[in-house]
Structure formats: C-alpha cells, structure tokens
Amino acid sequence: MRVAAVSGAADAEASLRALATVRQVLPSRLRHRIDGATFTTLPADAAVAADSGVLMDVNAAVRAREVLRFDYVSVGRDPDETPSQRRVEPHHVVFGNGRWYLAAWDLDVDDWRIYRLDRLTPRTPTGPRFTPRTVPGGDVSDFLAARFKGSDRGSTWPCTGEVVVVLPAREVIPFVPEGIVEELEDIRCRIVVGSWSWVALAASIGRFDATITDVRPRELADACALLARRFADIGRIDSL
Template sequence: MTTTTATTSRLLALLSLLQTRRDWPGPILAERLDITHRTVRRDVERLREMGYSIRALRGPAGGYRLDAGTELPPLLFDDDQAVALALALQSAASSGADIDEAAVRALATVRQVMPPRLRHRLDSLDVTVLPGRPSARPSGDPSSTAEQVSPGLLVDLSTAVRAREVLRLDYASTGEQDRDRDDTRRESRDLRPPRRIEPHHVVTSHGRWYLVAWDLDADGWRIFRTDRITLRTPNGPRFTPREVPGGEVRSFVSAQFKGARRADVWPCLGTAVLDLPAAAVLPFVGDGSVEALGHDRCRITVGSWSWVALAASLGRFGAVVTGVEPPELVDAFSLLAVRYAEAATASR
C-alpha cells in the first residue's frame, strides 16, 4: 500500500469514527487508529482543509468534535460502508415499501460519486429480496435470529453469480461452526473435497442471507445459508446458467421455505375460529388471513409445512379454538392433545 493510499484510508477511518459519537478524546482516537496523537492532530488538520468542521475540545487529554448541522463536502465512504449502503438501498428498493424509486435513484447517485474501485464493488452486488412478513421460520433453518454475514462474502458471491463462475466451497452443517473452534476438527474438515456449485442468486429474507445454486455433486438445486459458507480459491470454470424451477427465484425460494415441492403455496392449509378479536390476531398470521366474526371472535386461515406444525401454531394464541377444518388438522390437534397430556403427566 502506498503512502498516499495509507493516508487516505486513515482519513476515512478517522472521519468514520468522528461521525459515530459526539466527542472523541485524542488518545482514544490514536489508540483506535493505531497512530500517535501527533498524527491524529495532523489528520484532523487535513480534514479541516477538505472542508470538514472539526472543533478541538479543551481538557487534560484534549479531544475533537465533528460539528453537526454544517454543510459538509461530498460524503466519503470506505469499502465496508459502500457495500453496506448498497445492500441497504437494494433491499429497500425491493421491500415493497413506497420508496422503491427513491432508493433506486439514491443508489445511482451514490454510485456516481464513488471512485472506480468502489463503483466496481457496488456493480457486483445483485440481491433478491423476499418481501412479506414471515409466518414462521424457514423449514430446516434452526436459527431464530438474523445471522452475521461478511459484506465481503456477499460481494464475492454476487461477483461469481454475475461472472457465471463455479464456486468451490466448504459448507458447515448445523452446529459445525461452533465445533470448528477445535483446530483438530477444523483441519479434518479442511481435508474434505470442496463442494462445487453453480451460483445463481443471492437472496435475503427477514434478516437472513442465502445463495440459490445448482449443486454439481448432488445434481440438484440447493439453498445455502451464507453464514455457513467458506469459499475456496480459485473459482472454477464458467457455466451456462440453468433456469430456476418455475422461472422466478422469489417464488422458488418461498416455496422451498414453505416445504412445497412446486407451487408457492403451503402444503397444509387450514381454518379455525379463535375466541380473540381479529385485531389481536392479525399481526401474527404472516401470509395468512383473518376474518372478524364479531367483537371478540375471528376466523383464521393459515398454512404450514405439516398438519402438526399448523395445529401447534394455532395453539400459541392461548385462546379457545373451534370450527377446525379440514379433518387432517382435527387429527393433528388430537395427536398433540395426547402428547401434551403425556408430557404433563411425565413431568409431575
């Protein structure tokens, strides 16, 4: 890295820190940036020359404050900030909110003021957003919280999708990420041959990130959780893209999450009457529907990937349940009643 590049990167890092809190003591800035206090003072002067209003604070150690409400020069972004902004704007543009056009224009505006290197990273990102509210977590996904995924990994995956290059990767099974802290287990996994896939779409759904791909070894379509992916280098050869089943990636992924084999519909769909107001039930039905039957009763129509799961989801409301249809859902309630009674008896 040249001296000029290093100085520019350091100025960006300093500016980013100054924007995150009101006051910064000089010694803490020096420690965070791994530079001397003298270099901090010199970098602050450089930022002032660029038009940023930075006030010096009095005190035993001294400090700095980036003034709010002043007219700042064009925004500067480091790599991670540029990728994060592009991801946020792409997600907003596909979220279904009434900001689609504004998000697209904002992304185009930001792209124009980026240097060529960062502009190339932004152009590599192509994310498909699954809209709508989740009625339950995706089938087969034990995580109930959003995972942490490196922006760099998302860029690498999107770049491979655009370049139509086969990816070589390791894919951790459930819980294997924690076991990888054991060096012996990690080394054992590293000896396995990498999986070979044709990446087709990077997808985000309710805070989770996935890669839709054709698995060359399994000879079939797969949806990979990105937080379990470790890429190997180099990438493989180029490939001719296959068509996602049904021709539309959102419908395909949504159907897979619902446990449906083909159409984007729940394999098990049922109705029931709950002794609750419709307003109390509506926020929790996801893609289901609620019909008011008076002040304190409503009919709910919801789906799931199994009848037992559907019966259990209706039980979470803690209300009297009547008018259950179809017979398969009635049988699922009977099965759960027996199992719950056995569990209560065994626990006493």
C-alpha cells in the first residue's frame, strides 16, 4: 500500500486510506518499519512491479546505512540467467520511468551505479555501516534524470541539436516531450531536442515524415548522413 501511494498508481488515495487503517493495529515494531520507508518519485507513464519485500529490505539497508549485498541480473540479459553478486553502499530508493531503482556506490567498481529493483535479490546479512557519500550533483532526482539520459554532467542531454521541419508545430509538439518546438511561417517549425548520442538524435528526428532542413550542429548532420547510408544499404540488401 505504501508503494502504491507513491508510484503514481490509480489507487494511490485508496492505498493511503487503507494504510492508515492497518497502521493503527500493527505492532510498534512493524509501524516503525513502515514509517521509516522513504522513496523518491520521478514522472512515469506506466509502472513495472517490484517485489514489496525487496523494496522494504533495500530501504531498510538505506535507512541503517549498511552495506547491501545482492544478486543482480543486468538489463539486457534474460532474468533467468545466473546473476552476478554486488556489494554496494545503498543511497536511495527511487521510482522513475515506471520502475523502481536503487542509487548506490558500488564498492567493487568504486563508482556510482543505478540498479533496477525488479532484477535484484538481496542477500543476508547486510554488511558493516558506512558514512553516506554525496550523490553527484547533490540531488538524487537530478542524478537519476541525468543517468537516464546517458549523462554524468547534470540532467541535460549529452547531445543537443536543432532542425527545421516542414510541419505545423501542433503536429510536432506531441512527439517532443522534452524539447523546444518553435512555430515558424509557412507551416514549418524549429525543433531543439537532445539525446544520449548524435546517431540516436538523428534517428529520433528522422521519424517525422517531412522535409528537414537547417540541421545543426555539424555532428548532427554527420549522424544523419551516416544513418542515410545505413538505410540505403538495407534497401539494397532487401532488393536482392
């Protein structure tokens, strides 16, 4: 119920009411555990379930400032594959992009890492207590937003460019949720948008079924040319 209340679920209000009722009859030990659970939320469209026991165990390690050991299956691998073992200083439990994450300092790689809780299985017991480090930038939400965008230098995209699209702004705006769309004359508009790489940015711009001009900077134009050659090669292969 606590998870539903902070994860953008449609029944969040009902979950809060039910939680208040249940809390009154819980033993003090369990009330303390629930009251101590803290989460950060980021905007999301659709949630991916995470085991409530995993959420509570990870959050307990965050609160206690104890090293957390867990088995982890990396994103892109089959969830049934043999997991790797991790040792981290858990910093914060975060809900964003429809999933639960753990922001932590990985003791084996000596760097910050983000782990999906739906791919994580805590091990017991937890390790020794630690002194919390400061998350890069000082704000866990900004740090997560930056990592989602493939950046280590704040929450801005590492690659940002602009183009003019021969389409009315009203037809483009729904497909540019994190960019700028400027209406121009003659049913044209200028788009300023970012991505984690120039090729990815070129691909996102190429989805518009319209003429594109005034591509800037040079890196974006080069990425467009690279994609054009790749797509041309695909066309030749299919025609054989």
